[in-house]
Amino acid sequence: MPNPGQTTLGTIRTQATQRADMENSQFVSTSEWNSYINASYQELYDLLVQKYGNNYAAAPFYTFVTDGTSDQYALPDGSATYKLPDGVTTASAFYKMLGVDLVIGGGTPQYSLTIKPFQIAERNRWAWPNMQALYGLVNLRYRIHGNNIWLIPKAGANQTIRLIYIPRLTALVNDADVVDGVSGWEEYIVVDAAIKAMQKEESDISALMAQKAALIARIEAAAENRDAGSPATVSDSRGADYEWPPGASGFGWGMN
Secondary structure, three states, rough: OOOOOOEEHHHHHHHHHHOOOOOOOOOOOHHHHHHHHHHHHHHHHHHHHHHHHHHHHOOOEEEEEEEEOEEEOOOOOOOOOOOOOOOOEEEEOOEEEEEEEEEEEEOOEEEEEEEEOOOOHOOOOOOOOOOEEEOOOOOOOEEEOOOOEEEEEEEEEEEEEEEEEEOOOOOOOOOOEEEOOOOOOOOHHHHHHHHHHHHHHOOOOOOHHHHHHHHHHHHHHHHHHOOOOOOOOOOOOOOOOOOOOOOOOOOOOOOO
């Protein structure tokens, strides 16, 4: 059974056919319903991703080790080639980046430094040789380049890079496949799939469109901050890139 807040493809399809008043109709096939539902699920997922990123959709951290010769490394694509740090679990396919870290220290706990992105026009700006870390500072920068992450300057060998990212949404195929509606937000999928089916039938969808608009407003209001006790704040983008020791300031290298 799905966990609270979750439901299945089969249940979503039944609810959508009811909402469209098509329970006993063969006008829309099961495969078509599944296609509508997946498209609507992707819409809901993108709504959450675009506005609230890591609050709902972050994947487990993925790490890789630099080889000292490459400046681009492939992003996980959901295949067994890409494993999580446990060496067993397959990393989810990459969709959008949330952050990149340089992990330093081989002991426990490990420490990390933030690697900031670079603009394409700045690709030759950080041309000095890469050092893993100096007083908590790192000169690496990254950019998503096709299906790769591009590091400049070229990273030295045996440096561990950690990716914090949003995974691609896995398509629903079997009736038992689970939809995570978080807080009843699967209603959006039900309504939107019903709209798609009724559009094919050329039926009036105005009532369902009004419901969809109300659902979007509800999701945007409720999903804005998952940590209700500590609302998100704007990050400091004008000070030093890094502070060392933590809490200190005043280093000239690394300033924006």
